[in-house]
Amino acid sequence: MNAIVAVDKNWGIGKNNDLLVHLPSDLKYYKERTLGKCVIFGQRTLESLPGGRPLPKRDHIVLSDDPTWTVAPREGYACDVVHTKEEVLAKAAEYQAKGEEVIVCGGASIYELFLDDCDGFYVTVIDHVFDADRFFPNLDEMGLKVTWESEPMEENGYQFTFRKYERV
Numbered sequence: 334m335n336a337i338v339a340v341d342k343n344w345g346i347g348k349n350n351d352l353l354v355h356l357p358s359d360l361k362y363y364k365e366r367t368l369g370k371c372v373i374f375g376q377r378t379l380e381s382l383p384g385g386r387p388l389p390k391r392d393h394i395v396l397s398d399d400p401t402w403t404v405a406p407r408e409g410y411a412c413d414v415v416h417t418k419e420e421v422l423a424k425a426a427e428y429q430a431k432g433e434e435v436i437v438c439g440g441a442s443i444y445e446l447f448l449d450d451c452d453g454f455y456v457t458v459i460d461h462v463f464d465a466d467r468f469f470p471n472l473d474e475m476g477l478k479v480t481w482e483s484e485p486m487e488e489n490g491y492q493f494t495f496r497k498y499e500r501v
C-alpha cells in the first residue's frame with residue numbers, strides 16, 4: 334500500500350480540518366496519482382472534501398468511530414464506511430485482489446494508523462512553515478529514503494517538490 338500527502342517543512346498537513354494551502358499543480362498531481370484507484374480516508378477528512386462528498390471516480394474506504402454516520406457513494410464507485418483498522422485492511426485486500434491500487438489519503442490519524450502498512454509515500458514537500466494542528470510522521474527521521482524527486486516548482490509564491498519515499 335502507498336500513501337499520498339502534502340507536508341510543510343515541519344511535516345504539518347492541516348489546520349482546522351482543512352489543508353494548509355491549495356496548490357493547483359499539487360491537486361492535479363494528487364488526482365493523477367489517485368484516479369481510478371481505491372482511497373482510504375478518515376471521516377474528518379472526507380467531511381472536509383468539497384460538499385462533504387467522496388471524490389469522483391475513486392473507490393473509497395472511510396474509517397469512522399461513529400456507527401450512525403453514512404455518506405453516499407459517487408456514481409459507479411463504492412464508498413464503504415467501516416469502523417476498525419481490520420475492516421479497512423480486509424476491504425483494501427479485496428481491491429488489491431482485483432488489481433486495484435490502494436492509497437492511504439489521510440488525515441493525520443489515518444496516516445498514523447496505517448504507517449507500518451505502507452511501503453511507499455508520495456510526499457509533496459512545501460518549502461514553508463505553516464501554522465498547523467495536524468502532522469505527518471517525519472519520514473527522514475524514520476530513516477526512509479527519497480527514491481525519486483521532481484524538479485522544484487513554484488506556485489502562488491510557494492516552492493515545492495514531489496518526492497517518493499520508500500523503505501529501502
Ligand SMILES: NC(=O)c1ccc[n+]([C@@H]2O[C@H](COP(=O)([O-])OP(=O)(O)OC[C@H]3O[C@@H](n4cnc5c(N)ncnc54)[C@H](OP(=O)(O)O)[C@@H]3O)[C@@H](O)[C@H]2O)c1
Pocket residue numbers: 337338339340345346347348349350351352353374375376377378379381396397398399416417418438439440441442443444446467
Ligand atoms: N496535507 C495533506 O495531504 C492532507 C491529506 C488528508 C488530510 N489532511 C488534513 O488532516 C486533517 C484531518 O486529520 P484528522 O486526524 O483530524 O482526521 P482524519 O484522520 O481524517 O479522521 C479521523 C476519523 O477517523 C476515526 N478513527 C481514527 N482511528 C480510528 C480507529 N482506529 N477506529 C475507528 N475510527 C478511527 C476518528 O475517530 P475519533 O474521532 O474517535 O478519533 C475520526 O472520526 C485535516 O486538517 C485535513 O485537511 C491533510
